[in-house]
Amino acid sequence: MSKKGTETLVGLFVLLGLAGLVFLSLKAANLASFGTRDSYSVAARFDNIGGLKARSPVRSAGVTVGRVTSITLDPKTYQGLVTMELDKSVQFPKDSSAKILTSGLLGDQYVGIEPGAEEKNLAAGDVIKQTQSAVVLENLIGQFLFNKAADGGNASAGGAAPAAQAPAPGVKK
Amino acid sequence: MNNPVTAVGASTLRMLQAFGRAGYFFADLLRAIPASLRRFGLVVTQIHAIGNLSLLIILASGMAVGFVLALQMYYALVTYGATESLGLIVNLSLVRELGPVVAALLFAGRAGTSLTAEIGLMKAGEQIAAMEMMAIDTKSRVLAPRFIGGMVSMPLLAILFSAVGILGAYVVAVLLLGVDSGNFWSIMQSRVDVWRDVGNGIVKSFVFGVICTAVALYQGYETEATPEGVAYATTRTVVISSLSVLAMDFVLTALMFSTA
Numbered sequence: 001m002s003k004k005g006t007e008t009l010v011g012l013f014v015l016l017g018l019a020g021l022v023f024l025s026l027k028a029a030n031l032a033s034f035g036t037r038d039s040y041s042v043a044a045r046f047d048n049i050g051g052l053k054a055r056s057p058v059r060s061a062g063v064t065v066g067r068v069t070s071i072t073l074d075p076k077t078y079q080g081l082v083t084m085e086l087d088k089s090v091q092f093p094k095d096s097s098a099k100i101l102t103s104g105l106l107g108d109q110y111v112g113i114e115p116g117a118e119e120k121n122l123a124a125g126d127v128i129k130q131t132q133s134a135v136v137l138e139n140l141i142g143q144f145l146f147n148k149a150a151d152g153g154n155a156s157a158g159g160a161a162p163a164a165q166a167p168a169p170g171v172k173k
Numbered sequence: 174m175n176n177p178v179t180a181v182g183a184s185t186l187r188m189l190q191a192f193g194r195a196g197y198f199f200a201d202l203l204r205a206i207p208a209s210l211r212r213f214g215l216v217v218t219q220i221h222a223i224g225n226l227s228l229l230i231i232l233a234s235g236m237a238v239g240f241v242l243a244l245q246m247y248y249a250l251v252t253y254g255a256t257e258s259l260g261l262i263v264n265l266s267l268v269r270e271l272g273p274v275v276a277a278l279l280f281a282g283r284a285g286t287s288l289t290a291e292i293g294l295m296k297a298g299e300q301i302a303a304m305e306m307m308a309i310d311t312k313s314r315v316l317a318p319r320f321i322g323g324m325v326s327m328p329l330l331a332i333l334f335s336a337v338g339i340l341g342a343y344v345v346a347v348l349l350l351g352v353d354s355g356n357f358w359s360i361m362q363s364r365v366d367v368w369r370d371v372g373n374g375i376v377k378s379f380v381f382g383v384i385c386t387a388v389a390l391y392q393g394y395e396t397e398a399t400p401e402g403v404a405y406a407t408t409r410t411v412v413i414s415s416l417s418v419l420a421m422d423f424v425l426t427a428l429m430f431s432t433a
Contacts, residue, residue: 003214013228014220023336024371064355067359107254
């Protein structure tokens with residue numbers, strides 16, 4: 001093979017390798033996002049973001065309409081400030097609410113947006129007022145036990161039963 | 174004189190001598206690199222022989238590994254409803270481990286053996302001796318260009334192996350099994366780090382490239398100048414490179430990912 005031909009083939013090989021590297025870093029890792037469509041950014045404050053991560057999906061009625069871009073702690077309110085990019089073709093009313101939900105029982109967490117009724121739409125840079133935090137399983141269990149204990153305490157005569165024993169009859173019911 | 178104690182001593186000394194020769198050989202190889210870079214055409218020819226010609230087997234194997242990983246992982250993950258994590262698992266296993274290691278094993282089989290046989294036959298046909306008679310430095314003229322070619326080609330081949338494997342997994346997972354395409358990529362992107370995962374994978378493949386090429390050249394250079402000698406050296410190249418790659422992979426993984 002001629003020298004020029006070999007050099008061209010080697011050049012192609014090196015370029016192909018670099019293209020593979022670009023693919024691995026941009027498409028298959030977190031360096032940047034490819035092909036961002038026209039979008040606008042909206043923020044929301046949550047008391048607890050649970051396991052939400054940057055790049056988690058934002059869904060409305062189960063349809064993915066955007067991605068979470070960043071999660072920071074608001075230093076004034078000590079709430080999690082979640083910034084998301086929403087698809088420009090989807091507009092939500094200003095009084096829409098945001099929730100942090102889980103796909104499946106153990107799946108990844110995502111932001112669910114429920115549209116409100118106001119005529120004005122959310123604009124870029126707006127903050128969603130009504131939010132509902134992620135469900136933290138430990139708090140839920142703690143609350144459940146507390147409620148059961150309170151129920152058991154009311155049900156037993158005089159309410160003098162110690163709290164530690166109270167859940168047992170409650171669970172049987 | 175032929176008692177067992179002498180035999181043990183003799184074999185120990187032979188082993189130490191072999192280590193010493195390999196060390197000197199490797200040092201000479203490194204010292205010859207600048208001189209051979211001045212004749213870049215030789216390096217380009219070697220990258221073609223080592224890299225371009227290994228491309229097909231690397232791409233085909235990467236695609237097959239991606240297919241199979243996706244199929245098997247889907248089978249395990251579907252029980253837990255976590256099939257969206259398929260992309261993440263395939264990506265991490267390819268980029269961190271399988272890409273560099275399997276590509277290096279294939280590289281030792283495809284390129285290492287041909288290097289050993291080539292150098293071994295040059296030695297057997299006394300071409301190396303003839304060049305040395307003409308005061309041509311064989312290390313910078315023959316060995317170093319091949320060494321550089323291997324060092325450059327191996328990371329590129331490992332990157333392509335992983336990239337093609339991920340695309341193969343995408344084909345199986347998204348087009349055949351119906352995993353959500355957005356989740357496939359987004360979970361992958363949220364959990365795979367460019368420097369920790371992709372970067373360390375490239376460092377690994379570079380180290381494996383150095384090991385495989387150096388072993389192949391050393392075995393070729395030290396071969397006995399007979400047909401059996403060349404055959405034996407070629408076999409040893411594959412065995413020694415594969416075992417060193419696997420051992421080195423354990424060490425590198427322990428250093429790189431023990432905290433992550």
